[in-house]
Amino acid sequence: MKAYFEESDIRLDEFEAICKQSADLADYPLATAVQKNIVIYDGEKLRGMLDENEAVIRAEWIRCLKDGPGVFVIKGAYAETAVIDEMTVVFQQIVAQEKASKGEGGDHFGQNERIWNAIQKPCEIAPELFIEYYGNPFLALASKAWLGPYYQITAQMNSVKPGNKAQSPHRDYHLGFQNRATTAHFPAHVQVMSQYLTLQGAIAHGDMPLEMGPTLFLPFSQQYEAGYLTFHDEEFRAYFDAHKVQLPLEKGDMVYFSPALFHGAGENLGTTDRIANLVQISSAFGRPMETVNRSKIVEKVYPILLDKVEQGVISTRLVNDTVAAMADGYSFPTNLDSDPPIGGNVPVTAQQLVHEALGQKRPLTDLMQSLAAHAERRTA
Ligand SMILES: [Fe+2]
Structure with a gap:
């Protein structure tokens, strides 16, 4: 690997070759299906094997996120969707309070509702619900699989209104938040490594048929090493538009994906709000050894x-x-x-x-x- 990625390292043909791979269900024995290159798991089945087979599940998820398509869905990730409904009510309460206290808050992708720090705020209102909701075994297992122990969870609730346009394709935190010039200052090995420091997830708070614009993904795109420099590029965006995939979700489903996967929220052509809690889990390793004043x-x-x-x-x-x-x-x-x-x-x-x-x-x-x-x- 070169020390730094340069313009000449950016090759759409290499990106295409990577994204043309297809996921084979045989490689994911615990999955129930592979649809549009997204690996699907049944929450009920996984719950039944958690205690004895945790390590097997983790290994399969690591393979999917790292060397596979980079995204998987757990159907029915909560045994009772009532937990989701109760949390939705708490979220609505928080949005109402914030609107009353500070007016329409600043959301960076349109006229939607967003709750920053959707882990602490609901906990302050409903600590018992926190246990059932954030104590979910798959949230812990996916985090542990990708990041190892001592991870930290943060979350943001997004409520996307009908008529809201699709997001531009992007990668996520860390380098997905930086502009291209800043990203270019990070050595190639650091850009590649950074995807191992966070995990992205989403918890569906309602049914999301395709017309409501569940997240669009470009499977396998996380494998393209120079991708943090290219997701802004027209030709890469055009490739994303031509090859993106999308699966309908139901209330209580979870999606996990590599932060390096090209993705973007879809357009909500439905008639109701699309509510998801976006979880972002961080590795223990992003921190120095000492506190310094x-x-x-x-x-x-x-x-x-x-x-x-x-x-x-x-x-x-x-x-x-x-x-x-x-x-x-x-x-x-x-x-x-x-x-x-x-x-x-x-x-x-x-x-x-x-x-x-x-x-x-x-x-x-x-x-x-x-x-x-x-x-x-x-x-x-
Ligand atoms: Fe994103």
Whole structure:
């Protein structure tokens, strides 16, 4: 593998060859069907074999997500769909409260309803329901299969209104949120590895026939290594449009897919809202070993840096490299209600605030206020 992907590494013909594969039911002995290259499992059957055969299920799911089509569905993932209905009521309550308190919130793909942090908010309202809903064995098993133990779950509820247009095809968090120029700075091996740090899932909160626009997928597309650089490209989008697949879902079904799979929400041509809870599970490995109070470091170092910048006795390289060691350079994790992205998918970082302050030669007290406000709005 090259150190970095370049323009010349981007090849639609290679992408096509990958996406032309087909999934064979014989490779997935626990599945009940393969439809449109999506592997389908029966929740009832899996529940019956969980205690004795957990490792076998995990191995099959890993094969599907990594070397197979990259997406599978569990039909009837909850023994009782009443759990889903109860959670839908809680979600509606949260949406109503948020609308009343802050007006129509900022959703980044149209006039829909979205609940950020749909794991903590319902838990605060209905902790018993949390056990039945988020304690679901398949949520745990899929997470453990893809990420290993110590994973962390986050969730966002999406309610998509009738008439809402389809989403552009994309890959998901992490690199799916960055623009192409930023992605290109990440070495090729890091781009490929990043898909192993998260798992995407969705829990259907109602029946979703095709006309309601359940998620569109391009099976096998997660296997294309340079894909984080190409999902914005016209020719790749056109290929997605020509070959995307979609399965109807029913209330209580779950879908899991590799974050590197090309996908997008479909157009809702139905008459009712399409409600899904999108779960995103993160590997334990995205975190450093120690906690560091970076604001203390900024407090000590910034005045010296500013002084040197004002005197013109420090190189831009040394400023940049020092800021990279001082402050947090990544936008996540954050509270997306109070720290929304501005003009893109990624909220401002502490490093950006330090650079901005240095550029404007602002005093330390000013910067510390900005950083405190920044930290505050990132808290859940
Ligand atoms: Fe997505």
